[in-house]
Each structure stands twice: as C-alpha cells, then as structure tokens.
Amino acid sequence: MRVLLIEDNPGDAVLIQQMLQQASSGTDFELIHEETFTRGIQQLQVATFDAILLDLGLPDSPGGLQTLVQLQAETQTQAAILVLTGINDEELGRQAIEHGAQDFVGKGEITGPFLVRAIRYARERVLAEENLRNQQSELHSLLESISDGFFALDPEMRVVYFNSAAERLLKMPADQVLGKAIFDAFPEARGTLFEEKYAYAIRNQVALTFETYYDAPPLRDWFDVRVYPRNGGISVFFLVTTMERKTAEDLLRLGTAIDQAGECIVITDPQGTIQYVNPAFEETTGYRKEEVLGRSSNVTRSGKHTPSFYRELWETISSGHSWKGRFQNKRKDGSLFWEDAIISPITDKHAQITNYVAVKRDITKEIELENQLRQAQKMEAVGMLAGGIAHDFNNLLTALQGNADLIRACLPSESEISMFVSEIDGCVQRASTLTRQLLAFSRRQVLNAKHINLNRVITNIHKFMRTTLGEHIESSLELDPAIGLVFADEGQLEQVLINLCINARDAMPEGGVLRIGSAQRHLQREDARIGLDVPTQEYIQLTVADTGIGIDPATIDHIFDPFFTTKPKDKGTGLGLSMVYGIVQQHKGFIEVDSHPGAGSVFKVFLPVSAGQEADPIAQPEPAPGGGHETILLAEDDDAVRKIADRILRDAGYRLILASNGQEALELGMLHLPSLDLAVLDIVMPKRSGKEVADELKRCRADLPVLFCTGYSEDSLHHDFILNEGTLLLQKPYSPQSLLKDIRNVLDRSPRPRVKGHQG
Known part of the structure; x- marks a missing residue:
C-alpha cells in the first residue's frame, strides 16, 4: 500500500516510518515522505497513493482546515486522507472528517498497530464509498434510460427521485416535483385511485399493480402502474397508454379470448354471410374456417326446424333484439348435434345493424342426459302403477284360485263342471304370470339372491333354449372363464336370458346367428349410456347379440315400456323386455342397447361384481305336507x-x-x-x-x-x-x-x- 506522509517535523516522520515497519505484518507499506505542503502537492499530481498522512500545521500551507481543503482542490485525489493533529486538537480532527478526511490521528497517541488499522480502515471506507457512488451512478443511468416513468416517494409521500421518462410522460420537470408531496405537485390526482393505492402500499409496505384512467389536462390517458415498497416509502413505475393504443390492446385481448373460448362464436354480415368463426366452431362442426367464410350461416342447418322457426329468429334479430334458443344442427360428417345459442345484433353509432354475433354451446350430451332422466322417471312412474295393480290383482287371483280349488274338491271326479274349473285354473295361472311380469318390471319382486356364477346360468339356459331357438338359428357362447360372481336371484336371471334369447329369435325369422357372451369390465360413471347413477366399479357384462332385422330409432326409445310390442297381437304381451328392465334394475344393474335397422341388435346387461362364495344350484322342491291341529x-x-x-x-x-x-x-x-x-x-x-x-x-x-x-x-x-x-x-x-x-x-x-x- 503506497502511503504519502506530508510532515515538516523530521523526528515525527522517522517515528511514523518505524512504527509502520514494525506493525505492518501482512500489509506491505511503501512510505513516501515530503516535508512541505508544496512538495506533497507535486507528488500527488504525478503519482498515485492509497493513503495520505497530512499534518495541518505545515509552514507553507494555509494552515488548519484550509490545508485539507486546498489539497483536495488542487489534486482531486481519491486517496484516503488521515489528518495528523496535536494532542489537544480532537475538535479540529472531527471538523476535518466533515470536510472529507477519513480519520484523524493525534501525534502524541500514535502506536504502530493503531496507525496500521487506521490507514487500512480509511482505505476500505474510501473504496466502499467509491463503489457506492458507482452503483448509484449505474442506477441513475438505468432509471434515466428506461422508457417507463419512475419516481420514488418517502414515507410522507414526498418525491425523492423523478426520472426523465416521468418528466416526459407527466409533462412536469423534475425540479418542480422533487422534495414536494406528490399530490401537492399533482393536486388533480387527490381522491383518485392513485392516492388510495399509494397510501395502502406505504402503510402496508406491499407491492401492487393497478390500471386506471387519468383525466386532468394536459393528461387524458390510461396508466398502467406498478408499486414496490422501499425504506418505508414506495418506488413507482408506470406506463401511459393512449386511448387508441388502449382500444387496440383491448381488441387484441378480446380476440384472444374469442379464439380460446369453449363456445362456438360466429360473426356474420346483416345478410347472414359468415365473416368469422372461432376454433371452437371448427372443432364442433368439423368445418375448417376456410370452408365456411363467405358462405351462408345455414351451412350447418339440419332440416329439423320449420321455416317459421327461422323466420321468427330473423324477425327478432333484425328488429334489434337478441334471440335465445336451441338448434339441432348438422356437422360436416352429417351427424346431428344440439346447441344453445344467443344471437345478437351489432350496431354502429347510427344504430344501424352492421353484423350479427352468435355464441353457441354444444349441449348434445346434456340433451341425452335429459332424455335419459325423463325415460327413467317415466319408467319409475309406470313401474309404481304396474306394481300397485299387480298387488291388488294378486289378492283377487288368490281368492279366485282358492275358491276354484274348493269347488273342485266338492265335485265328483267325473263332473263336467270340473272342466270349467280347470279353465279357471288356466286363466289364474296366465294372470299370475302376467302379474309376476308386472312386478318384475316395477322392481317389486322379492328376490332370493345368492352369489352365483353367471357362466353356469348361461350354459344351462343355452342347452334348454336350443330347441326353442330352432334349427334355422346358429347359436354360440363366448364366455370369459375368469369372471367374478354376481349377487342375484338365479331364477330371475334365467328369465332375463330367456326373454332376450326369444326376442333375438323373433328378430331372425329367416335365420341368423345368436351370440351369448360374458366378460368382466371396470366401468366409470360416464361409460353408462342408459344408467344415470351407475357407480364406478367392476361389472359382469352379459351380451346377447343377433343378426336380425334390428330396431329403428323411433322404436328403441319404447322397447322397455310395458305392453309395448311390435309383434302381432297373438305373439307377445309387450312385457318381456319390461320384465328384463325391471329385474336388471332391481339387481343394481343397467342395460345398453345398440341396434340399427337391418344390422341386428346387441343387448348388454351389466351386473355388479359381488364378493362371496358361489351358492349351490337351485334345489328341487320337496313334496308338500298336509294339515295339522295347531x-x-x-x-x-x-x-x-x-x-x-x-x-x-x-x-x-x-x-x-x-x-x-x-x-x-x-x-x-x-x-x-x-x-x-x-x-x-x-x-x-x-x-x-x-x-x-x-x-x-x-x-x-x-x-x-x-x-x-x-x-x-x-x-x-x-x-x-x-x-x-x-x-x-x-x-x-x-x-x-x-x-x-x-x-x-x-x-x-x-x-x-x-x-x-x-x-x-
């Protein structure tokens, strides 16, 4: 470290040099000694030093503090200056520090270690101050170079910094703002969002952003403001946006929102010619934007609505009102879908319609769910009615059957009346079968449920049904041997399978193929197209598929309705599939049907998998005992x-x-x-x-x-x-x-x- 000693007393100079040499372990000092103020000035003008030891009492110096001031003025030195004072000159030393010296040292109190530390610390402070000045200079340059307006407020909202961009944007020179409270400099901003936000940020020392319009001539602009806490005050960055730019930005945001919206958005001219469609329209309809621009908006019409429907729509929107309703439209591939739509007119400043905008949402799945719910409610209502009728009817049949048996018991075996009683028996049995079917449909049958393997039921019924199906129908089994058990009434499941097989047979009068299968599937709630409350779990799937005549769409919505049948009057009661529906529902299952005219039908019955051990097959009934005296x-x-x-x-x-x-x-x-x-x-x-x-x-x-x-x-x-x-x-x-x-x-x-x- 180079040190310049300016001292006229040779003894003091020698003493200082010896102390530095003895105490400077770890620090290499190079001491240059000058006896006069003039020689010291000359050294500083031609050489660089890290520290200066300056005696204020030099004979050729101004003396006192002026010696320090003149040395700084003539040399512009960046060295750390330590003033050498007499024993009783501490006040002079403190004044020297106020005038730029780093420290003062009393000659009579100097020791080697003390002098070394004083020189080192003084140099470090000079370097730190220089670094701080450089940082402040860089920060100032940065703040002056940015395009954002910037100003800083102290805790009392006084302006302590105001950059050139702020001068330009706020049309106010910095010298008229610095040191003033911000709302004294800009009184028109009192009571606005600016005052509210600045006060909140200072009070809570939090960062915040806001956007607001400022209307005080000569400023009529939008401000985008970011506020950050600093030393109890705040730093404020802001941008000014003109109304034209603000409008353009808003339009850009609006365009982005429309492009990313999940709803279909279509804009047409007053004649209905398409001028814009968003990506959601392309995804929903299958048409690319290029395929519909310039075409009439009826490109997606399905033909399912009457001319009067569209006439009423056009009368509404052309009169300046919005129209709200539902469309059934057609995609590019020909499939139909439902939309909720709001169509509104767009007018210019003269109230003339320039465009129409349609916002539409695909509600096809919602419509399907609504239809399913209505069907389920209808089936529930009909089931309750059927169950009530069957209950009352069963009481009548019990009395009728009992009286017929009593009459038979009173007749001779050869009596002709016995024949009529037998006819009553037959009618009772047929009516009893009918009530059982009604109870099955209405889910009022009492089930004797056990854990059973559906494959065994299918195999047994398939053997039994071979003769019933006829030689003209080829049947096959596709059973998964690894399926689990179901908790069910075996007799009821047999009825389900028999009815489905008979329906398949009747659908193939000229012959065909009947396929019966089983599989285990894990279903999610959304997998079920008929069951509205199907829990997510494992199911056993029973499939009965035929290659018959199929079912048309108008009929398929009614196939589970009781007494609904497409068969001739003497070929069916219309309760077979109703009974299937009721039994499956009572077993916590559901049915899916996939059928098209000429393409056959596939019925899928889903029953929940149960945990348990398989029960023994149904036992044969034992002979009935007689009476007693109890x-x-x-x-x-x-x-x-x-x-x-x-x-x-x-x-x-x-x-x-x-x-x-x-x-x-x-x-x-x-x-x-x-x-x-x-x-x-x-x-x-x-x-x-x-x-x-x-x-x-x-x-x-x-x-x-x-x-x-x-x-x-x-x-x-x-x-x-x-x-x-x-x-x-x-x-x-x-x-x-x-x-x-x-x-x-x-x-x-x-x-x-x-x-x-x-x-x-």
Missing part, C-alpha cells in the same frame, strides 16, 4: 283372501284366529300369545304393517314362528326387495297346496312341542 293367527286385510285362506286352513284341521288389519292382529296376537303356534301375516295392511306386528309379538315371545304373505312389499322386511336371511315369505297369488305346504314346513321347523300334524 293354532294360527291369520292377518289379512283383503276380505276375499282372508275368507278363502280361513276355509283352506280350517278344512286342513287348523284352529284359526282371524284379523282384518295390523292393529287387530297385534291385539289378538297378544291376547292369545301363549297358545299361538304360528302367525301368518300379510305385509301390507292398514294401521300396522305385518312386519311391525311380527316385531311386537316376537318382542314378547321370541320363538313365535312367522310366515309373511305379499303380492309385493315396500316394507323393511327385505332390503331393496331382496329377501333377508331367515325370513319366510309366501308370494301371492298362492294355491291351497302352496299355502298348506309352507305352513306345515314352518311349523315342523319350529322347536316348540305340539300335536303332530296329520297327512292330508
């Missing part, structure tokens, strides 16, 4: 059914206690509870249900056997019409034989000792 509580609200059941059971030797409603059944049951051997309860009764009566009786006597009877049930006896384990149920209409058999079976399984029943 005491039975019989509760039935239908008079005809109650009377015929009473007659059948009394004839078989049983003792009967009769009740016509649930409350009466409960009271009589409690009264005779110790002597009761069995309670036969109709599920649906006035005042109390059969289930409620059974629960009350069993609360007092847990071992009381109960047999429920029903035409259908909405009671809690079973969950979703699936029979709970251990529950005994007799389905109406029942014959005297089935009534006696079920009662005898229940009594014989009961652990309570009683008189053994006789064989009837």
Whole structure:
C-alpha cells in the first residue's frame, strides 16, 4: 500500500516510518515522505497513493482546515486522507472528517498497530464509498434510460427521485416535483385511485399493480402502474397508454379470448354471410374456417326446424333484439348435434345493424342426459302403477284360485263342471304370470339372491333354449372363464336370458346367428349410456347379440315400456323386455342397447361384481305336507283372501284366529300369545304393517314362528326387495297346496312341542 506522509517535523516522520515497519505484518507499506505542503502537492499530481498522512500545521500551507481543503482542490485525489493533529486538537480532527478526511490521528497517541488499522480502515471506507457512488451512478443511468416513468416517494409521500421518462410522460420537470408531496405537485390526482393505492402500499409496505384512467389536462390517458415498497416509502413505475393504443390492446385481448373460448362464436354480415368463426366452431362442426367464410350461416342447418322457426329468429334479430334458443344442427360428417345459442345484433353509432354475433354451446350430451332422466322417471312412474295393480290383482287371483280349488274338491271326479274349473285354473295361472311380469318390471319382486356364477346360468339356459331357438338359428357362447360372481336371484336371471334369447329369435325369422357372451369390465360413471347413477366399479357384462332385422330409432326409445310390442297381437304381451328392465334394475344393474335397422341388435346387461362364495344350484322342491291341529293367527286385510285362506286352513284341521288389519292382529296376537303356534301375516295392511306386528309379538315371545304373505312389499322386511336371511315369505297369488305346504314346513321347523300334524 503506497502511503504519502506530508510532515515538516523530521523526528515525527522517522517515528511514523518505524512504527509502520514494525506493525505492518501482512500489509506491505511503501512510505513516501515530503516535508512541505508544496512538495506533497507535486507528488500527488504525478503519482498515485492509497493513503495520505497530512499534518495541518505545515509552514507553507494555509494552515488548519484550509490545508485539507486546498489539497483536495488542487489534486482531486481519491486517496484516503488521515489528518495528523496535536494532542489537544480532537475538535479540529472531527471538523476535518466533515470536510472529507477519513480519520484523524493525534501525534502524541500514535502506536504502530493503531496507525496500521487506521490507514487500512480509511482505505476500505474510501473504496466502499467509491463503489457506492458507482452503483448509484449505474442506477441513475438505468432509471434515466428506461422508457417507463419512475419516481420514488418517502414515507410522507414526498418525491425523492423523478426520472426523465416521468418528466416526459407527466409533462412536469423534475425540479418542480422533487422534495414536494406528490399530490401537492399533482393536486388533480387527490381522491383518485392513485392516492388510495399509494397510501395502502406505504402503510402496508406491499407491492401492487393497478390500471386506471387519468383525466386532468394536459393528461387524458390510461396508466398502467406498478408499486414496490422501499425504506418505508414506495418506488413507482408506470406506463401511459393512449386511448387508441388502449382500444387496440383491448381488441387484441378480446380476440384472444374469442379464439380460446369453449363456445362456438360466429360473426356474420346483416345478410347472414359468415365473416368469422372461432376454433371452437371448427372443432364442433368439423368445418375448417376456410370452408365456411363467405358462405351462408345455414351451412350447418339440419332440416329439423320449420321455416317459421327461422323466420321468427330473423324477425327478432333484425328488429334489434337478441334471440335465445336451441338448434339441432348438422356437422360436416352429417351427424346431428344440439346447441344453445344467443344471437345478437351489432350496431354502429347510427344504430344501424352492421353484423350479427352468435355464441353457441354444444349441449348434445346434456340433451341425452335429459332424455335419459325423463325415460327413467317415466319408467319409475309406470313401474309404481304396474306394481300397485299387480298387488291388488294378486289378492283377487288368490281368492279366485282358492275358491276354484274348493269347488273342485266338492265335485265328483267325473263332473263336467270340473272342466270349467280347470279353465279357471288356466286363466289364474296366465294372470299370475302376467302379474309376476308386472312386478318384475316395477322392481317389486322379492328376490332370493345368492352369489352365483353367471357362466353356469348361461350354459344351462343355452342347452334348454336350443330347441326353442330352432334349427334355422346358429347359436354360440363366448364366455370369459375368469369372471367374478354376481349377487342375484338365479331364477330371475334365467328369465332375463330367456326373454332376450326369444326376442333375438323373433328378430331372425329367416335365420341368423345368436351370440351369448360374458366378460368382466371396470366401468366409470360416464361409460353408462342408459344408467344415470351407475357407480364406478367392476361389472359382469352379459351380451346377447343377433343378426336380425334390428330396431329403428323411433322404436328403441319404447322397447322397455310395458305392453309395448311390435309383434302381432297373438305373439307377445309387450312385457318381456319390461320384465328384463325391471329385474336388471332391481339387481343394481343397467342395460345398453345398440341396434340399427337391418344390422341386428346387441343387448348388454351389466351386473355388479359381488364378493362371496358361489351358492349351490337351485334345489328341487320337496313334496308338500298336509294339515295339522295347531293354532294360527291369520292377518289379512283383503276380505276375499282372508275368507278363502280361513276355509283352506280350517278344512286342513287348523284352529284359526282371524284379523282384518295390523292393529287387530297385534291385539289378538297378544291376547292369545301363549297358545299361538304360528302367525301368518300379510305385509301390507292398514294401521300396522305385518312386519311391525311380527316385531311386537316376537318382542314378547321370541320363538313365535312367522310366515309373511305379499303380492309385493315396500316394507323393511327385505332390503331393496331382496329377501333377508331367515325370513319366510309366501308370494301371492298362492294355491291351497302352496299355502298348506309352507305352513306345515314352518311349523315342523319350529322347536316348540305340539300335536303332530296329520297327512292330508
């Protein structure tokens, strides 16, 4: 480090030189000594030094502080200046620092280490100040070179910096702003968004951006402002945008938004000639922009709307009003789709229509869902009606069947009347089949569900159906051996498969191919086209496909409606597919149909996969036992059914206690509870249900056997019409034989000792 010592006292100079040499470990000092102020000035003008040790009392110097001031003025030195003072000249030293010296050193107090540290620190401060000046200069140059306006405010909102761009943009010279409060310099901005945002940013020391219009001559422009916190105040960058530029930017943003919008946007001239379409239009319709520009807007017309529909639309928009409605339009490939549309006129400043703009949204999927919902609601309503009819009808059939059997029992075997009774039996059986189909459709059938393998059901039915299908139909099985189980009523699934196969056979009068398959699929909710509430899970898919005549679109919407059929009057009831629909729905499944005229049909039934072990196949019924002498509580609200059941059971030797409603059944049951051997309860009764009566009786006597009877049930006896384990149920209409058999079976399984029943 080069050090210049300007000192007229040779002894002091030698002492300082010795101290530097002894204490300068790690620092290489080169000391140059000049005895006069003039020689010191000359050295500084021809050589560069890092530090100067200056005695203010030199004989040829101005003396005192003027010595320091004159040295700085004549040399413009960047060296660190340390002033050498006498013992009692500390005040002079402090004044020297205020005039540019880095430090002062009292001659009588100098030590080597102290002097070395003082020189080193003084030099470091000079370098730091120089670096700071350079940074400030660079920052100033940067702020003066940017095109953004910039100014800085202190915590009291006084302007401490104002760059040249701010002068130009705000039309205000910096010397009229610096040091003033910003809203004193620009009073028209008081109470505007500027004051609100600046105050908020200073108070909370947060960055923010905003855009606002400033209307105070000579400024009438849009301002894009960015505010940043600094030292309790704020730094403000801003751009000024003219109205023309602002309009152009807004149009650019609008164009970008239209291009990226999910809705179709079409702009036409007043005659309907297309002038603009956005990418969403291209994606929806399949037309490229180049294919439709200059063409009439009716390029996507489907022909599904009447001329009056379009006439009303044009009358609305040409009168200056917006039109809102739905179109069924046609894509380039010929497929149809639905759109929600709003068409509005665009007018000029003279209120003349210059264009029309249409904003349209593809709602095809929504329309399909709406149709599915309406179909599901219709099927539910019809199902409730059908279920109610079947319930009442079953009561009538029970009475009719019972009375027919009683008449037969009273007739000689050779009587001609027996033939008529047999005709009644046949009618009852056919009517019973009809009610079972109605109950299946309405999902009011009670299911005896078990874990079963659908492949086994398919294989068994396929063997059985070969003769029914006929030799003119070729059938095949495509079964996946790895499918899981389904929780279902095997008999009901057999009915589903039989009905689908018979429909396929009838669709191929000239012969064809029937394919029955199974597979396991993982379905998402959106995979189902018919089921609206299909949970995401594993399903077993049963497929029945034929190569028959197919189904036209007008018919396919009604194929599951009860009594709807396209077959001749004597060839079908119209309940086959209705029953299929109801059974599948009751099993928590759904059906998909894919069919086109002349291209055959594919029915796909989806049933949820269940976890469990496969149940044993359906057991063959055992011969029915006869009557007995036990005491039975019989509760039935239908008079005809109650009377015929009473007659059948009394004839078989049983003792009967009769009740016509649930409350009466409960009271009589409690009264005779110790002597009761069995309670036969109709599920649906006035005042109390059969289930409620059974629960009350069993609360007092847990071992009381109960047999429920029903035409259908909405009671809690079973969950979703699936029979709970251990529950005994007799389905109406029942014959005297089935009534006696079920009662005898229940009594014989009961652990309570009683008189053994006789064989009837």
